[in-house]
Amino acid sequence: MKNFLDLSEFLDYAWSLMKSGVQDPKSAARNPTFATISKDSYPALRTVVLRFADRETNCLKIHTDLQTDKVNELKENKVAALHFWIPKAMVQIRASVNVEILTGTQVESEWNAVPLRSRVGYGSVPSSGIKIMGPFEYQKTSKQSSFAVLKCEIRVLDLLYLGSKHQRAIYRKSDKWRASWVAP
Amino acid sequence: MKNFLDLSEFLDYAWSLMKSGVQDPKSAARNPTFATISKDSYPALRTVVLRFADRETNCLKIHTDLQTDKVNELKENKVAALHFWIPKAMVQIRASVNVEILTGTQVESEWNAVPLRSRVGYGSVPSSGIKIMGPFEYQKTSKQSSFAVLKCEIRVLDLLYLGSKHQRAIYRKSDKWRASWVAP
Numbered sequence: 272m273k274n275f276l277d278l279s280e281f282l283d284y285a286w287s288l289m290k291s292g293v294q295d296p297k298s299a300a301r302n303p304t305f306a307t308i309s310k311d312s313y314p315a316l317r318t319v320v321l322r323f324a325d326r327e328t329n330c331l332k333i334h335t336d337l338q339t340d341k342v343n344e345l346k347e348n349k350v351a352a353l354h355f356w357i358p359k360a361m362v363q364i365r366a367s368v369n370v371e372i373l374t375g376t377q378v379e380s381e382w383n384a385v386p387l388r389s390r391v392g393y394g395s396v397p398s399s400g401i402k403i404m405g406p407f408e409y410q411k412t413s414k415q416s417s418f419a420v421l422k423c424e425i426r427v428l429d430l431l432y433l434g435s436k437h438q439r440a441i442y443r444k445s446d447k448w449r450a451s452w453v454a455p
Numbered sequence: 456m457k458n459f460l461d462l463s464e465f466l467d468y469a470w471s472l473m474k475s476g477v478q479d480p481k482s483a484a485r486n487p488t489f490a491t492i493s494k495d496s497y498p499a500l501r502t503v504v505l506r507f508a509d510r511e512t513n514c515l516k517i518h519t520d521l522q523t524d525k526v527n528e529l530k531e532n533k534v535a536a537l538h539f540w541i542p543k544a545m546v547q548i549r550a551s552v553n554v555e556i557l558t559g560t561q562v563e564s565e566w567n568a569v570p571l572r573s574r575v576g577y578g579s580v581p582s583s584g585i586k587i588m589g590p591f592e593y594q595k596t597s598k599q600s601s602f603a604v605l606k607c608e609i610r611v612l613d614l615l616y617l618g619s620k621h622q623r624a625i626y627r628k629s630d631k632w633r634a635s636w637v638a639p
Contacts, residue, residue: 304488306498314490314498316538354500409638451586454593
C-alpha cells in the first residue's frame with residue numbers, strides 16, 4: 272500500500288473499508304468493537320456486526336436486542352464509539368458517535384430484511400445478562416418488538432495508517448469536517 | 456470446540472487465550488482493544504499489544520508512550536476496559552479494569568527488555584495527537600522517560616462463547632470471583 276498524500280484520499284479509503292464491512296461478511300471491518308459507558312461509569316465493549324455505513328449522512332448502523340445492557344446504557348447516555356482494526360490494510364478507524372435507538376415501525380423495513388434464521392438473535396428469555404442457574408437455561412426466541420437499530424452519528428473520525436511511515440488524521444464534524452494531520 | 460461444563464473450566468480457557476496473546480505474536484489475543492474515557496466523556500478506543508497476563512494477580516499489562524491521550528485520560532480517570540475477540544476460538548473476553556500508570560525506575564526492567572528497533576515507539580516529537588502541517592512532519596525518537604506500562608487490574612471478566620449453543624459467564628472481584636452463568 273502506498274502512502275496517502277492528502278486528507279480526502281485518506282478519508283475516502285476509510286469509508287471504502289467501512290462499506291466493505293457492510294457488504295462482505297469476510298471483511299475485518301464487518302466486526303468493529305462498539306463501546307458504551309456502563310452504569311458504573313466504566314467503558315463497556317463488545318464485538319458487533321456493521322449493518323450500514325453511509326458517508327452522506329455520516330452514519331453507521333448496528334442491530335441489537337432491545338433488552339441488552341448496551342441499550343440500557345445508551346438510554347441513559349447516548350455517547351459511544353466504534354473501533355475498526357483492519358490488519359490487511361494496516362488501518363485503524365476510530366469513530367466517536369452519538370447514538371439514536373430506533374425501534375418498532377421506524378425499523379420495520381430493516382426487520383423484514385433480517386433472514387429468518389437470524390431473527391432468533393432478538394428476543395432472548397431471560398434477557399441477555401440475567402443470571403441463570405445453568406449455562407443453557409435460556410431460550411432464543413424471535414420477537415420483532417425486541418429488535419432495535421442503533422443509528423450512530425459520527426462526530427469525530429480518527430484514522431491511523433501503519434504504513435512504512437505512519438500517518439494519522441482527525442476529521443471533526445464540529446469543524447465542518449475540516450481535517451488535520453496529527454502526529455501518529 | 457466442545458461446550459464448557461463448569462465456570463472454572465471456562466475461566467481457565469479464557470486465561471489460556473490471554474496468555475497465548477502475550478506469547479504468540481500471531482494470536483488474535485495479541486491485539487485487544489483498549490478503552491478509556493475521553494476528556495469530553497466519550498469512550499475512546501484503540502488497538503494495543505498485550506504484553507503480560509497474570510492470573511494470580513488478575514493483571515494485564517500494555518506498553519505506551521507517556522505523551523498519548525490515553526495516558527492523559529487515565530491520569531484523570533483510571534477506569535478502562537480491554538476487549539478480545541478471538542475468531543478461531545469463537546470467544547469474546549471483556550475485562551473491566553482499573554489502571555495504574557507505571558514509569559521510570561518502576562519499569563526499568565521492562566524497558567530493558569524492549570527490542571532496540573521497537574524503542575522508537577516511545578518518545579514521538581511532537582507528541583501523538585498534536586496537529587502537524589504535513590503527514591510526515593514528526594519524528595520517532597527513543598526516549599526511556601516516555602516509556603510507561605499500564606497495569607490493568609481486572610475487576611470484572613465477562614466471557615462469551617459462540618459455540619453451537621452460546622454460553623456467557625461473569626466473574627466479579629467484588630464477589631471474591633464467585634461467578635455466574637448469564638443469558639447470552
